[in-house]
Amino acid sequence: MREALTAVDIRNLxxxxxxxxxxxxxxxxxxxxECFHPAYSDSMWRLWRCLHRAYIKxxxxxxxxxxxGMLEGLTWIALNYDxxxxxxxxxDLFADAASxxxxxxxxxxxxxxxxxxxxRDVPLGKPRNETAxxxxxxxxxxxxxxxxxxDEECGYGTPAGLVS
Numbered sequence: 001m002r003e004a005l006t007a008v009d010i011r012n013l014x015x016x017x018x019x020x021x022x023x024x025x026x027x028x029x030x031x032x033x034e035c036f037h038p039a040y041s042d043s044m045w046r047l048w049r050c051l052h053r054a055y056i057k058x059x060x061x062x063x064x065x066x067x068x069g070m071l072e073g074l075t076w077i078a079l080n081y082d083x084x085x086x087x088x089x090x091x092d093l094f095a096d097a098a099s100x101x102x103x104x105x106x107x108x109x110x111x112x113x114x115x116x117x118x119x120r121d122v123p124l125g126k127p128r129n130e131t132a133x134x135x136x137x138x139x140x141x142x143x144x145x146x147x148x149x150x151d152e153e154c155g156y157g158t159p160a161g162l163v164s
Contacts, residue, residue: 004068004075005132010108011063013136018056020145021049028148028156037155045148051098052146062107070109073116075132082125083138089118090139091147 025046036042077086093114096102105111128135144150149158 002075002079002132005071005078005136007063007066007071009133009136010066010071010074010112011060013140014056014060014063014108016137016142017140017145018053018060020140020142021053021056024143024145024148025049031156035156037153039153040155041153045154048098048146048148052094055094055098058106059108059111062109065107066109066112070112070116074112074136077116077119078132078135078139079128080124081119081122083135085122085125086115086119087139087141089115089122093118094146 028045093102093105093111097105097111105114141147144158148154149156
């Protein structure tokens with residue numbers, strides 16, 4: 001196995017995701033009102049971002065407790081699954097945790113344990129010639145990190161020239 005992911009790598013992933021959510025809110029705040037769908041609920045989406053960021057902060061407090069075996073499992077996942085597929089599963093888990101619909105995700109170990117479990121039945125991706133760290137950073141989108149712009153009641157869309 002190539003160089004295994006570390007708790008620092010997981011911490012950096014979560015910090016980057018948190019920063020992307022914060023930046024997304026700043027970007028949306030800068031848009032003129034006419035960019036939004038009439039049904040757009042600023043307070044709802046602002047709360048959704050806030051709940052995700054609060055949950056990420058909870059995870060960050062427990063990252064150092066992730067067992068070595070789990071980090072090796074996450075390394076294997078990074079090397080063997082399509083990063084977009086892993087990201088979809090992660091975003092679903094983040095949504096479950098942020099909404100409070102799943103109470104079994106209080107720590108980073110539990111969160112990533114569920115990620116591993118949820119990926120068991122997903123087909124493997126094509127092998128890639130990149131490090132686990134380089135593949136892992138592709139798991140979560142940088143632009144529109146919570147995919148709010150994709151909601152039909154938002155209307156503002158992804159900024160031109162940027163990719164999720």
